Amino acid sequence: MDIGVIVKAALDVNVLRSEADGRISIENIPLVLSEYDRNAIYEASKISESTGGKVYIYSLLTWGPMDRKMRDFENVIREALALGGEEAFVVADKSIHYSEPMFTSEVLSRLIKKFGSPKLILSGEASTDMTSSTVAPYLAAKLNYNIVTYVKEMSLKNGYIEVLRDADEKLERLKIPLPSVVSVTGEINSPKLPTLIQIRRAFRKPLHRLELSDIDLSPVFSRYEDYRVVTIKRKNILLEDESLENVADKLIDHLIQEGVLKI
Amino acid sequence: MKVLAVLDNPKYIPDIHGFLEKAGFSESTLYAVSNFDIPDGFDKVIRVDDVSSDVLVRMGDELDGFDIYIAPHTKKSLEALSYYAGYRGIPIATEIIDYIVEEKKIVRNILSGRGIVSYRVATPIALTIAPGKFKGSISRTPEVIHNDVKPTPSLISIEEKSFGGVDIENAEVVVGVGRGFRDKDDLNIAFELAKILGGEVGCSRPIAADYHWLDEDRWIGISGKKVRGKLYIAIGVSGAPQHIMAANDTRVIVAVNKDKNAPIFEYADYGVVADLYKFIPIFIDKLKRRLDV
Ligand SMILES: Cc1cc2nc3c(=O)[nH]c(=O)nc-3n(C[C@H](O)[C@H](O)[C@H](O)COP(=O)(O)OP(=O)(O)OC[C@H]3O[C@@H](n4cnc5c(N)ncnc54)[C@H](O)[C@@H]3O)c2cc1C
Numbered sequence: 341m342d343i344g345v346i347v348k349a350a351l352d353v354n355v356l357r358s359e360a361d362g363r364i365s366i367e368n369i370p371l372v373l374s375e376y377d378r379n380a381i382y383e384a385s386k387i388s389e390s391t392g393g394k395v396y397i398y399s400l401l402t403w404g405p406m407d408r409k410m411r412d413f414e415n416v417i418r419e420a421l422a423l424g425g426e427e428a429f430v431v432a433d434k435s436i437h438y439s440e441p442m443f444t445s446e447v448l449s450r451l452i453k454k455f456g457s458p459k460l461i462l463s464g465e466a467s468t469d470m471t472s473s474t475v476a477p478y479l480a481a482k483l484n485y486n487i488v489t490y491v492k493e494m495s496l497k498n499g500y501i502e503v504l505r506d507a508d509e510k511l512e513r514l515k516i517p518l519p520s521v522v523s524v525t526g527e528i529n530s531p532k533l534p535t536l537i538q539i540r541r542a543f544r545k546p547l548h549r550l551e552l553s554d555i556d557l558s559p560v561f562s563r564y565e566d567y568r569v570v571t572i573k574r575k576n577i578l579l580e581d582e583s584l585e586n587v588a589d590k591l592i593d594h595l596i597q598e599g600v601l602k603i
Numbered sequence: 604m605k606v607l608a609v610l611d612n613p614k615y616i617p618d619i620h621g622f623l624e625k626a627g628f629s630e631s632t633l634y635a636v637s638n639f640d641i642p643d644g645f646d647k648v649i650r651v652d653d654v655s656s657d658v659l660v661r662m663g664d665e666l667d668g669f670d671i672y673i674a675p676h677t678k679k680s681l682e683a684l685s686y687y688a689g690y691r692g693i694p695i696a697t698e699i700i701d702y703i704v705e706e707k708k709i710v711r712n713i714l715s716g717r718g719i720v721s722y723r724v725a726t727p728i729a730l731t732i733a734p735g736k737f738k739g740s741i742s743r744t745p746e747v748i749h750n751d752v753k754p755t756p757s758l759i760s761i762e763e764k765s766f767g768g769v770d771i772e773n774a775e776v777v778v779g780v781g782r783g784f785r786d787k788d789d790l791n792i793a794f795e796l797a798k799i800l801g802g803e804v805g806c807s808r809p810i811a812a813d814y815h816w817l818d819e820d821r822w823i824g825i826s827g828k829k830v831r832g833k834l835y836i837a838i839g840v841s842g843a844p845q846h847i848m849a850a851n852d853t854r855v856i857v858a859v860n861k862d863k864n865a866p867i868f869e870y871a872d873y874g875v876v877a878d879l880y881k882f883i884p885i886f887i888d889k890l891k892r893r894l895d896v
Contacts, residue, residue, distance in 0.1 A: 353715040353844050354866070364718050441685075442694045468845075469714055471825065472697045474685040477656065481689030486755075487656050489682045502759070508677050511762040517755075527812045565722045567713060570848065574856060575872040584882050587875055588889040591857065594873055598855050600776075600834040601800070603893055 341393040342458040343384040349416035350374040350469040364567040371412035376464030382531035385424025397425035404437035422534035422542035435559030449482035450555040459519035480521035489523040604631035607669040615675035621737025648745040656686030670726035688729035695729040716848025775832040776802025783839015787816040842867025
């Protein structure tokens with residue numbers, strides 16, 4: 341059975357760039373594969389190994405400007421292919437500077453309907469940069485598929501999937517008929533790093549780059565919102581000494597001085 | 604303005620009311636669709652069996668015509684409301700942490716807590732509200748109606764999670780443990796330290812979600828609990844933004860990590876570069892002597 345995975349080239353939260361006035365400079369932050377998308381791809385390739393069928397990767401470049409982000413975007417898609425995807429359909433359109441969840445879902449639903457239409461679509465529980473967790477269910481509605489989110493275990497049965505989903509205070513074991521969109525948690529599996537051979541093979545896998553007009557959408561010309569860094573005001577004092585006894589004493593002295601420890 | 608709240612747990616009603624009050628919508632027409640009885644706080648309550656995505660969609664016209672669709676940012680409500688927004692084709696903004704009254708802007712975190720964005724939204728809109736950020740109370744006696752739309756039967760079984768009932772969000776001192784600990788039993792030294800300091804033990808996501816060494820109510824991070832007391836001591840935690848940004852409101856942060864280059868030190872007031880297995884017992888010993896306990 342064919343499976344689709346939606347993936348995001350997310351802003352790398354470990355490489356924050358900002359201006360002196362605290363404005364985040366999106367243009368200068370590199371894009372990386374959103375962390376939990378790895379789990380989704382890995383799960384899809386595990387299932388497809390046992391059932392046959394293809395793993396499709398769907399994505400769109402959500403952060404512009406395109407000329408600054410295209411190389412990172414392609415690397416992310418190649419990585420997704422190395423991790424288990426077999427063919428990718430992606431939209432990169434210079435009119436998109438920022439795509440919000442509603443538009444992202446619209447684009448993905450059109451891609452999925454037009455290319456492959458797999459009956460099972462996987463995604464990560466949240467993207468690392470925006471963490472909205474809303475695209476999977478929003479997309480499911482657009483596709484008229486069932487939805488189940490925060491899945492910690494899943495297995496494919498005949499025409500349905502059985503999942504264990506996190507429902508905050510409890511866990512629910514559910515039987516969800518296909519077609520369905522499923523978002524998976526970071527704990528569902530432990531993805532392996534791609535091997536060199538997988539990485540090399542990824543460059544030969546088909547990657548179809550499309551524009552909005554290819555999926556019958558008009559240019560969007562969105563703009564960035566006002567993104568600001570959260571200030572971190574810390575003293576950053578490293579306590580170093582040959583003797584850990586002395587370090588412990590120094591730390592206790594500091595904590596007393598700070599008024600957080602009372603002797 | 605007409606507001607529809609989607610609720611699957613009574614404990615979040617003050618959060619929803621709090622947001623509406625702050626955003627100036629407390630005089631609006633307020634409806635709720637919920638799977639429990641609500642005696643107060645709404646003009647109309649539509650009781651259903653479950654507030655799942657399929658139930659909302661099947662309710663049809665009954666849910667049409669609202670300006671704001673609002674729910675707490677919990678896993679099930681988020682799923683149901685997002686699906687409904689997709690079905691109706693209206694925009695959605697999730698995990699709202701604040702509302703700027705003068706500018707009429709909603710606020711949410713981005714970049715795993717390292718950034719913040721505020722913006723205006725147009726109605727109709729769907730919103731999910733981060734728990735614990737707003738608190739309010741609106742009093743109305745609702746008309747209650749029942750809608751017996753059935754959810755697609757999908758439940759096989761329910762498994763309860765175990766919770767020890769600790770409240771690290773309101774603890775003054777939290778000792779946080781990460782994957783630097785090699786074994787569940789080794790966490791004892793963290794519990795001993797927390798006890799001496801009169802605090803609670805918290806943990807990184809893998810300790811709760813992967814290893815299940817501790818209950819999830821101790822999980823600190825953007826997908827767990829926020830800590831905001833006077834002292835947070837992170838031990839064997841690398842300092843991923845998804846973890847440490849949830850401690851950013853703590854007054855003093857201490858980090859113990861054997862890797863000098865661990866990101867946690869950038870987020871700490873005091874850093875100790877040491878093997879936790881060597882340092883923590885010494886630290887405990889010194890504390891005991893100096894605190895005379
Ligand atoms: C969308 C999303 C949401 C997430 N939400 C959360 C969240 O809510 N909370 C959360 O915690 N994480 C969250 N994460 C995961 C996060 O990115 C990190 O993977 C996680 O926080 C790492 O946990 P850790 O620091 O315990 O482990 P590691 O990153 O493995 O760090 C272990 C540290 O221990 C140190 N160490 C090892 N041995 C010793 C020793 N003997 N003495 C001293 N130090 C030692 C190492 O140097 C290392 O720095 C999320 C990730 C994503 C993508």
